[in-house]
Amino acid sequence: MLTENPILTRPRESAEDLFTALDEALRKPARQQPDWADHPARQRTRQDLALLPPLTLPAEIDLLRTRLAAVARGEAFLLQGGDCAETFADTTEAHIRANVSTLVQLEVALTRCTGWPVVTVGRLAGQYAKPRSQPQDADGLPSYRGDLVNAIEPDPLLRQPDPHRMMLAYQHSNVTLNLVRALCGPGNFPPARLRALFAGFAEGSAAGERFAGLLAELDRGLRYTDRSWSRELFSSHEALVLDYERALVRLDPDHPGGPRLYSGATHFPWIGERTRQWDGAHLAFAAQLANPIGLKIGPGATALEVSEYLHRLDPHKEPGRVTLITRMGSDRVRALLPPIVREVEASGHRVVWQCDPMHANGEVTECGRKTRQFDRIVDEVQGFFEVHRLLGTHPGGLHLELTGEDVTECLGGAAEITPSGLARRYETACDPRLNGDQALELTLLVAEMLRG
Ligand code: PEP
Numbered sequence: 001m002l003t004e005n006p007i008l009t010r011p012r013e014s015a016e017d018l019f020t021a022l023d024e025a026l027r028k029p030a031r032q033q034p035d036w037a038d039h040p041a042r043q044r045t046r047q048d049l050a051l052l053p054p055l056t057l058p059a060e061i062d063l064l065r066t067r068l069a070a071v072a073r074g075e076a077f078l079l080q081g082g083d084c085a086e087t088f089a090d091t092t093e094a095h096i097r098a099n100v101s102t103l104v105q106l107e108v109a110l111t112r113c114t115g116w117p118v119v120t121v122g123r124l125a126g127q128y129a130k131p132r133s134q135p136q137d138a139d140g141l142p143s144y145r146g147d148l149v150n151a152i153e154p155d156p157l158l159r160q161p162d163p164h165r166m167m168l169a170y171q172h173s174n175v176t177l178n179l180v181r182a183l184c185g186p187g188n189f190p191p192a193r194l195r196a197l198f199a200g201f202a203e204g205s206a207a208g209e210r211f212a213g214l215l216a217e218l219d220r221g222l223r224y225t226d227r228s229w230s231r232e233l234f235s236s237h238e239a240l241v242l243d244y245e246r247a248l249v250r251l252d253p254d255h256p257g258g259p260r261l262y263s264g265a266t267h268f269p270w271i272g273e274r275t276r277q278w279d280g281a282h283l284a285f286a287a288q289l290a291n292p293i294g295l296k297i298g299p300g301a302t303a304l305e306v307s308e309y310l311h312r313l314d315p316h317k318e319p320g321r322v323t324l325i326t327r328m329g330s331d332r333v334r335a336l337l338p339p340i341v342r343e344v345e346a347s348g349h350r351v352v353w354q355c356d357p358m359h360a361n362g363e364v365t366e367c368g369r370k371t372r373q374f375d376r377i378v379d380e381v382q383g384f385f386e387v388h389r390l391l392g393t394h395p396g397g398l399h400l401e402l403t404g405e406d407v408t409e410c411l412g413g414a415a416e417i418t419p420s421g422l423a424r425r426y427e428t429a430c431d432p433r434l435n436g437d438q439a440l441e442l443t444l445l446v447a448e449m450l451r452g
């Protein structure tokens, strides 16, 4: 049976209507915005950004839409990861290379061990704004809200929100994406480098022996991979600061279904747990964009609430239009996820189900460091797989905070990082990340889960 293409059969809207609807959306209340409404540089920076080229283009974003539609149909797997908060100081070749290398390594491990096509998305080139639970930090200073807003240094002046930082965030995103695109181009990421990374893990990690079979398979496959291969990697970040996000919206006048608005700030924006108010600006803003949209769903969300979000964000029921990024906690995922999955599946929306096993499994050590236990992270992923297996739905993806650098921010893993061991290299500007070895160990466990 021929089905109608929802993109081509939708009513055409004029460019003017689209921008009117966008501005109306942005008049709704928005949480977590920097306190800079009256700053003299605000309007000027927004105008300057609006004149600059977009960082991402409609055709790339449409390609990601087709990739995510395949995930939603149960034909592919979504891997998303990167820093909790990117920083301007870490816009270095070493850091970007380390994170991209790790993402490619995880993608190759997943796809080659399971046969599943993998769609890879970095938390990068724009992940510079953070929502905060408290307006002030433990020292009574205004909270650090990401390099796009203020500085991490504990100095009252530098903690004042500064709209100029939006321009810096754009520039840092631009140079990051430039290197990422180059690294993914033909020949710039030789399989030999990947083989060396896997060999390093096989020999250096205590988990090397446990996964010796899979690692040997990977090594054999890569030996015969053409050195001029290229990779496909999309960008994503939390669409939090609406002055920045609005300034980078661009019109695609040539879309076959009529003009469309795209975020030119990223391929894949997501809405965070703290800004998903049903009547708020973030949801209304995302609804106006043609980009695929991620939505974080925490333990407080009800099934009814989630289906109302989908009604707003996915009125045409396009497979993969929305990725529901569930973050329930290892102790609650098995109880809280099933009613949501049942309600959504019954509603006819074809979403990507993605597990974020990081954000509801945080804890604070006696020394006051934010951390997460590797075993709880694994347990939430395990619970996510169990629920989807039980309900016959596709456990479509994984959303991780990670870096390829050898940091010590999460506890456990094969290296058995202990609370006192966290001090060795605890560098995150916000939440604790898995290091390269921990991320690969988790991914190999997930590959086993996917193999069933
Ligand atoms: C994040 O992804 O860094 C984040 C803040 O997540 P959440 O909105 O799920 O708390």
Ligand code: MN
Pocket (backbone or CB within 6 Å): 084, 085, 359, 401, 430, 431
């Ligand atoms: Mn985080």
